[in-house]
Amino acid sequence: MASALFTGSTQAALITTSAPLGPSTVIDFQQFSSVATANAVPVQVSTFVGEDVELFGLGPSNTFVGPISFNLAGNGQWLSSTDVNFRSAYLPTSVADAMAFVFNTAPIRGVGGFMNYPPGFGPVLIEAYDAGGVLLESYDLTASAPISTPGGVNQGAFRGILRATNDITSFRITSDFAVLDNLTFTRVPEPASLALMGLGTVLAGSRRRSSR
Numbered sequence: 001m002a003s004a005l006f007t008g009s010t011q012a013a014l015i016t017t018s019a020p021l022g023p024s025t026v027i028d029f030q031q032f033s034s035v036a037t038a039n040a041v042p043v044q045v046s047t048f049v050g051e052d053v054e055l056f057g058l059g060p061s062n063t064f065v066g067p068i069s070f071n072l073a074g075n076g077q078w079l080s081s082t083d084v085n086f087r088s089a090y091l092p093t094s095v096a097d098a099m100a101f102v103f104n105t106a107p108i109r110g111v112g113g114f115m116n117y118p119p120g121f122g123p124v125l126i127e128a129y130d131a132g133g134v135l136l137e138s139y140d141l142t143a144s145a146p147i148s149t150p151g152g153v154n155q156g157a158f159r160g161i162l163r164a165t166n167d168i169t170s171f172r173i174t175s176d177f178a179v180l181d182n183l184t185f186t187r188v189p190e191p192a193s194l195a196l197m198g199l200g201t202v203l204a205g206s207r208r209r210s211s212r
Contacts, residue, residue, distance in 0.1 A: 014126075014139045015160045018184050021110045025049050027183040029087040032066035038089075038099070039063070045089075045101070045183070052104040053183075055089055058172070059097030065089045070179055073118035076152035078179045086154050088181040091173070098125075098174040101183060107131065111171040111185040112160015116147055121176040128161045129170040136168065137161050160184065 018024065027046050036043045039057040043065055046053035057063030067080035067087050080086045091097055101111070107130070117124045124141040141147065141159055149155035156179070161171070166187050173180060 012137050012164070013162045014137075014144055015110070015112060015162050016145050016158060018112065018158050018160070020162050021112070021160070021184060021186040024110075024184045024186040025051060027051075027053065028085070029065055029089065029181065029183075030085070032087050035064050035066035035068070037062050037064055042102070054102045054104065056100045056102060057097065058100055058174075059093075061091075061093035061097045063089065063091055063097070063099040068092075068179070070177075071118070072116055072149075072152075072177075072179070073120065075116055075118055075147065075149045076155060078116060078154055078156075083154050086181060088179050089183070090179040091175055091177055093176065097176075098172050099178075099180075100170050100172040102170045103168065103185065106187065107166040108168045108185045109164065109166045109188050110160060110162040111168060111183070112158055113180040113183045114156050114158055115173070115178065115180040116149060116156035117141075117175055117178045119146070119148070124175040124178060125173070126159060126161060127172045127174070128163065128168045129172065130167050131169045133170075136163065156181075158184075164188075 031048055038055045039062045042054035042056045045055050055065055068090055070078040070090055072078055089099055091099055125138055127138045128136040130136055147157045
C-alpha cells in the first residue's frame with residue numbers, strides 16, 4: 001500500500017503509514033488504567049511525553065479513553081482484556097460524533113494513529129484544523145483509504161494527515177464508532193532549532209579536529 005495519497009495540493013497528504021512523519025512523538029494512552037470521559041471538559045493525555053495535548057468529545061455523546069472492549073462488527077474486536085496495550089481513545093455511539101485532539105504546546109505538521117472502525121456505519125472522517133478553527137484537510141477513510149480487518153482481534157491500520165508546515169492545532173475523527181491508539185505527531189523544526197543543530201555539528205567537527 002502506498003504510504004501517501006496526495007490530494008490536489010502537494011503540500012498535504014492522507015498518509016497510511018507513520019513513516020512519512022519522520023521523528024515523532026507517540027501517545028499510547030497507557031497511563032489510563034481506568035476509563036476517563038472527555039466531553040466539554042477535556043482529558044489531558046500527554047504530560048508524560050512533555051506535551052500539552054487535550055482530548056475533547058464533540059457532539060451529544062461522550063468520547064472515552066482507557067481500557068475498552070469494543071465490537072467493530074465486520075472488522076472484529078478491539079479488546080484491552082487480551083492485550084493491555086490496547087488502551088485507546090474511542091467513540092462508542094450510534095450518533096455521528098467526533099473526538100478531537102488539541103495540540104496546545106505548539107502547532108504540528110503531521111498527525112495520525114493506529115485506528116479502526118466498524119464498516120457500514122457511514123463516513124469516517126479525519127480532519128485537521130488550524131488555530132482559528134479553519135478546516136485545513138478532510139478525508140473520508142471509507143472512500144479514500146478504507147480499513148478492512150474481517151474477524152480480527154486488536155487489528156487496524158495507521159491513518160493520518162501530513163502537511164508542509166506547522167499549522168495543525170487540532171486533529172479530529174468524526175464517525176459512528178471509532179477507535180484510535182498510538183496518537184503520533186511531528187513538527188517541522190523551527191529555524192532557531194535548526195541553527196542550534198547546525199552549530200552542534202560544527203562544534204563536534206571542531207572537537208574531532210582538535211583531538212587529532
